[in-house]
Amino acid sequence: MRPLGVLLKKELLDVVRDRRTVLLTLVLPVLLYPGLLTAMGAIIAAGKDRLKNEPLVVAVTTPDAQALLDGQPTPPRTSWQRTPRAEAEALLRDQKIAAIVDAPEGAAQAVADERQATVTVLYTRRFDRSMEALDRLRPVLEAVNTRALTLRLEARQLDPAFAAPVKLEAVDLDFQKDLGPLIASRLLPVVLLMMLFIGALYPAVDLTAGEKERGTLETLLVCPVRPVQVMAAKYLTVALVSVASTLVNLAAMAGTFGAGLSLAGPAASTSMRFSVAQVAVMLACLVPAALLVSGVSLAVASMARSFKEGQSLMTPVLLVGLAPALLSQMPGIELTWGTALVPLLNVALLVKAAVLGTASGPLVVVTAGSVLLYAVGALKWAASTFDSEVFRFR
Amino acid sequence: MSPVIELHDVSRSFGAIRAVDGVSFQVSAGEVVGLLGPNGAGKTTTLRVLAGLLAPTSGRAVLHGVDVQRAPLEARRHLGFLTASTGLYERLTGREVLSTFGRLQGLDEATLVRRVDEVTQELELADFVDRRCGQLSSGQKQRISIGRAVVHDPPAIVLDEPTATLDPLASRDILELVQRARARGKAVLFSTHRMEEAEHLCTRLLFVRGGRIVAQGSAAELRAQSGAATLTGAFLHFAAGGAA
Numbered sequence: 285m286r287p288l289g290v291l292l293k294k295e296l297l298d299v300v301r302d303r304r305t306v307l308l309t310l311v312l313p314v315l316l317y318p319g320l321l322t323a324m325g326a327i328i329a330a331g332k333d334r335l336k337n338e339p340l341v342v343a344v345t346t347p348d349a350q351a352l353l354d355g356q357p358t359p360p361r362t363s364w365q366r367t368p369r370a371e372a373e374a375l376l377r378d379q380k381i382a383a384i385v386d387a388p389e390g391a392a393q394a395v396a397d398e399r400q401a402t403v404t405v406l407y408t409r410r411f412d413r414s415m416e417a418l419d420r421l422r423p424v425l426e427a428v429n430t431r432a433l434t435l436r437l438e439a440r441q442l443d444p445a446f447a448a449p450v451k452l453e454a455v456d457l458d459f460q461k462d463l464g465p466l467i468a469s470r471l472l473p474v475v476l477l478m479m480l481f482i483g484a485l486y487p488a489v490d491l492t493a494g495e496k497e498r499g500t501l502e503t504l505l506v507c508p509v510r511p512v513q514v515m516a517a518k519y520l521t522v523a524l525v526s527v528a529s530t531l532v533n534l535a536a537m538a539g540t541f542g543a544g545l546s547l548a549g550p551a552a553s554t555s556m557r558f559s560v561a562q563v564a565v566m567l568a569c570l571v572p573a574a575l576l577v578s579g580v581s582l583a584v585a586s587m588a589r590s591f592k593e594g595q596s597l598m599t600p601v602l603l604v605g606l607a608p609a610l611l612s613q614m615p616g617i618e619l620t621w622g623t624a625l626v627p628l629l630n631v632a633l634l635v636k637a638a639v640l641g642t643a644s645g646p647l648v649v650v651t652a653g654s655v656l657l658y659a660v661g662a663l664k665w666a667a668s669t670f671d672s673e674v675f676r677f678r
Numbered sequence: 679m680s681p682v683i684e685l686h687d688v689s690r691s692f693g694a695i696r697a698v699d700g701v702s703f704q705v706s707a708g709e710v711v712g713l714l715g716p717n718g719a720g721k722t723t724t725l726r727v728l729a730g731l732l733a734p735t736s737g738r739a740v741l742h743g744v745d746v747q748r749a750p751l752e753a754r755r756h757l758g759f760l761t762a763s764t765g766l767y768e769r770l771t772g773r774e775v776l777s778t779f780g781r782l783q784g785l786d787e788a789t790l791v792r793r794v795d796e797v798t799q800e801l802e803l804a805d806f807v808d809r810r811c812g813q814l815s816s817g818q819k820q821r822i823s824i825g826r827a828v829v830h831d832p833p834a835i836v837l838d839e840p841t842a843t844l845d846p847l848a849s850r851d852i853l854e855l856v857q858r859a860r861a862r863g864k865a866v867l868f869s870t871h872r873m874e875e876a877e878h879l880c881t882r883l884l885f886v887r888g889g890r891i892v893a894q895g896s897a898a899e900l901r902a903q904s905g906a907a908t909l910t911g912a913f914l915h916f917a918a919g920g921a922a
Contacts, residue, residue, distance in 0.1 A: 290781040294770070301769035301810075499765030503826060506729045506759040507782040508751040673732055 287509040291517030299487050299521055309483045309529035317533075317540040335416040340382040341365050342417055343372035349387035352395065352403060356427050359420040376406060382417035383407040385425075395432050403428075468537070469639040470613060473632035475537065476530055476570065477609040480577050483529025484522050485598045488581035491518045493594030515582070515670035519663065523578040530570055558639075565638040565648050572655040573631045577605065579662025586669040608632055619643070624650040627658045680743075681706050682756070682834045682865035683728065688737030689889075690723050697723040699889035700737070705865040707833065710856055712876040713869035715886035716917045721869040722761075724886070725838045728867070729759050742833050755783060758827040758835040760852075762842035768812030772803055772822040775811060776829050783830035797825040800858070801851070817848040824855050835859050837868035841875065853879060873909040883909075885916045893922035 299305050339361045344350045345368060353364060365381065372384045384406035391401035405421050407414040433447055495501040504514050538558065558566075584601050588594035605628060611617060612632035619633040630651040637643035681704035690698040698720045705711045713721045726732040728739045730750040739746040742756035767775055776797060780790040798807050801821045806814055811822060828835065837856070841849040849872075856879050859866050870876055876883055877897040885893040885900065893900055893916050897909050903922040904915035916922070 287782055290778060294767070294774075294778045297774065298767055298769050495765075498768070499761075499763040500767055502731070502759075502761065503764055503779070504782070505731055506754060506757065507779065508754040508784060509782055510751070 287507075288513050288516055291504070291509065291514060292520055295491060295517050295521040296524070299491070299525060302487075302490065305487055305490065305525065308486055309479075309525055310532050313479065313529070313533040313536045317536045321540050331412070335412055337361060338413060338416070339363070340413060340417050340420065341380075342421065343367040343375065343381045343384045345369040345372055345384060345386040346389060346391075348389055348391040348393075348401075349385045349403065351392040352387060352401070352428050353385065353424065355431065356424045359424060362417070362420050373406065376408060376414070379411055379413070382411070382413045383421060385421065395428075398436055465639055465641075469636045472534075472537070472639055473612050473635045474606070474609045475533060476566075476635055477573070477628060477632055478606060479529050479533040480526050480570070480574055481581075481602050481605045483526035484574065484577045484581040485585075485602065487522045487525045488518075488578065488585040489588070489591055489594035489598060491521065492582060492585040493588035494591045496588075497590040511670045512667050515667050519578055519582055519666060522582060523574050526574040526578055527571055530574060534566070562638050562641070565643050566635055568648055568652045569631045569634045569655055572652055572659050573628065575659035576627065576655055576662050579659060579666045580605075582666040583662065583669050586666070612636055619647050619651070621647070621650065625654050627655065631655060681740075682742050683711075683836070683867055684738075684740040685724070685728065686738040686740070688724065688727055688734045688739060690720075690727055690732060691735045697889050698727065698734070701886070701889070701891055702737075703884055703891065703894070705834070705867050707863045707865050708860060709882065710860050710866040710868070710880050712880035712883045713867065713886060714871075714873075714876060714883055714913060714916075715869075719886040720889035721886055722838055723889075725759075725836050725867070725869060728836055729757060730754060755830065756832050756834050758830070758832040759838075760823060760827040760836075760840050761838040762840055762844075764823050764827075766811040766819050766822055766826070769810060771810050772807040772814070772818075772825070773798075775822055776807070776825050779826045780829045785830055793829050793831060797829050801825050801855075816845070817851065820844060820848045821851050824851060828855070828859070833864055835864050835866045835868075837866070839869050839871065841870065841872060849875075873913060877909050885913070885922075887916060887919070892916055 341363050342365065344353060344364045344366055350364065350366065358364065364385075367375065367381070367384075369384065369386055372381065372386075375381045376384055384404075386404040386406060387401060391403065394401040403425060405418060405425070407418045409415060434444065437444060437446060492501075495504075505511065580601065581598070584597050585594045588597050608626065608629035609632045611629055617623065617629075617633065619630065619637050623633055624630045624647050634643060634648065634651045637647075683705035685704075686702050688698055688701045689696065701720070701724055703711070713724065715721050723732060727734045728741070728746065730739075730746045730753060733747060739753075741753040744753040744756065746753040767778075770778070773794065776794045777790060780793055785793060798804055801824060803818075803821055803825060806818050807822070811819055814822065835856075837852070840852045844852065853875060856866050856868065860879075860881075880897070883894065883897060883900055884891050893903055893912075895903065900912045900916075901907065901909060904912035904920060906912040906915050
C-alpha cells in the first residue's frame with residue numbers, strides 16, 4: 285500500500301473511532317431533524333391551540349363602537365369591556381386587555397346613513413394575545429362591513445358583484461398544496477452549508493492542532509513520507525467526513541419531511557422528494573464545496589497549537605462561512621452569472637435553485653467549476669501550511 | 679567502523695538567533711552518544727535537523743550515508759526517532775500503530791508481520807498490543823512508542839530527552855531499548871538531562887552550549903576536563919561557561 289493509502293486508512297480509522305466526530309457529524313443529524321422539527325411542530329401547534337382557547341378581553345371605547353359590534357355574534361372566548369380610550373391604551377400596554385376597538389361618536393349613524401365610518405383596532409405585535417385578538421376581531425368587523433354593504437345594495441336592488449367588479453384569486457402554481465420545496469429552499473442552503481462546516485471543522489482541528497497537542501504529528505513527519513502526503517490524507521479524510529455529514533443531513537431532512545411532518549397546518553402538506561437530477565445538481569456543488577471548506581479548515585486549524593486554540597480559530601471561520609448562506613435568503617438575491625462566482629454564496633443559491641427546480645445547466649457548471657477552483661486554492665493554502673516549519677513546531 | 683549518523687558543520691538560525699552553530703560529530707554503529715547541555719543550548723534543534731524536521735541554514739546531516747536534505751525520505755528509512763513529547767494515536771490499537779508505521783517505513787507485508795511479532799516479543803507487548811492505546815498505562819504506551827520507533831529496525835536511533843517526563847519504571851524501558859540497540863550494533867544518539875543515564879549508557883558525551891559543542895569525550899574525560907568529581911559537576915562547569 286502506498287504511503288497515501290496507509291495514511292488515509294490510519295486517518296479514517298482514527299476519525300471513525302472518535303465518538304465526538306461520529307456523534308456530531310453522523311448521529312446527531314439523524315436524531316436532530318425528526319426531533320427538532322417534531323418538537324417545533326408540536327410547540328407551534330400547542331401555542332396556536334393555547335391562544336385559540338384563551339379568554340381575551342377587548343376594550344370598546346365608545347357607544348358607537350359597541351353599537352357596531354352588537355350586531356354581530358361575539359367571537360368565542362372573547363368579551364367586550366367598555367373602557368375610555370386613554371385608559372384602554374394603558375391597559376393594553378400592561379397586557380390587561382388584548383385589543384381596543386375605537387369608533388368616533390356618530391360612526392354607527394354614519395353607517396346607517398350610508399356614509400363611511402372609520403373603526404380603529406389598536407393592538408400590539410409585542411404580544412401574541414393581542415395578535416390573536418386582532419385575528420378574532422377582523423371577521424367581526426368584516427361582517428359589519430358586509431352586512432352594511434348588503435343592505436345598501438339591496439336597497440338599490442343591485443347584485444353583490446356590483447360592489448366587487450374584480451375578484452382577486454391568487455393561485456401559487458407550484459406550492460399551493462405542497463409547501464415542502466418552499467420550506468426546503470429556505471432551510472437547506474443554510475443547514476447544508478452549516479453541516480459542511482461542522483463536518484469539516486471538528487476533524488480538521490482534531491487532525492492538525494489536536495495531533496500537535498498529542499505529539500503524534502511528529503511521528504508521521506519523521507517517517508519517509510512527504511508532508512504533502514500527510515496533508516493529502518488529512519484533507520481527504522476531512523472532506524469525506526464533511527461530505528458524509530452533508531449527505532446524512534440531507535437524507536435526515538428528506539426523511540423527516542417525507543414522514544409527513546407538517547409545520548404549515550392541515551391545509552397544506554410538507555413533503556420533500558428530490559429527483560435524481562436535483563440531487564445531482566446539489567452534489568455537483570456540495571462535493572466541491574466540501575473540498576473548499578476542508579482545505580480552508582485544515583489551513584486555519586494548522587495555525588493552532590492546541591485543540592482548544594483550534595476551536596477558537598474556527599469560530600470566525602464558521603461565522604464567515606455561514607454569512608453567504610444567510611445572504612442567499614435575502615429577497616432579490618438569485619443565482620446569476622455574477623453570484624455564481626461568489627464562493628459559498630453560489631453554493632447556497634444553487635441548492636436553493638435546485639430545490640425550487642430553477643437551476644439552469646450553464647449556471648450549474650459555472651458554480652461547480654468556480655467552487656472547484658476555489659477548492660484548489662484552499663488545497664494549495666493547506667499544503668503550504670503543512671510544508672512550513674512554522675506549522676510543525678508552532 | 680563507518681559512521682551511521684553524521685553532522686558536518688551544521689548551523690541553524692531562527693531569524694537573528696543562531697540556535698546551532700557549526701556542529702559536527704559522528705556516531706558509529708554500536709556507539710551510544712549522549713548530547714548534554716542546558717535548556718536552549720540547541721540540542722533539540724540539532725536532533726530535528728538530523729531527522730529532517732528542520733532544514734539546516736548551512737552544513738549537512740547524513741544518515742547511513744544518505745544526505746538528509748537531498749534525500750529526506752530515503753534518509754528517514756534509516757532513522758528511529760522518539761522524543762519525550764511523542765504521543766500515540768489513542769484510538770488505534772498498539773498493533774495498528776506498529777503496522778501503520780511499519781508500512782509507512784516501506785516494509786513489505788511479510789517483513790511487517792515478522793517485525794511486529796519480533797517487536798511485540800522483544801518489548802513484551804503481547805498482553806496489550808491489541809488494545810487501543812488510549813486504554814493503556816503510561817508505561818505500556820511508552821513501550822508501544824518505542825516499538826513504533828524501531829519497527830523498521832533502523833540502523834540509527836535518535837532520542838530527544840526520552841525519559842524527561844517518565845517515571846523510573848517507564849524510563850527503564852527506554853534505557854533497556856538503548857542497551858539492546860547498542861548490543862545489536864545500532865548507532866544511538868540521545869539528549870538527556872539525567873546525568874546518571876548519560877554516565878551509565880553513553881560511550882561518548884557531547885556537551886552543547888550556545889549552539890556549539892564545547893566539550894566531548896567519555897564521562898571520565900568530561901569530569902577530568904572540568905575538574906569536577908561528578909558528571910553533574912562537569913555539567914554545571916560547562917553550562918556556566920567553563921572551558922574544556
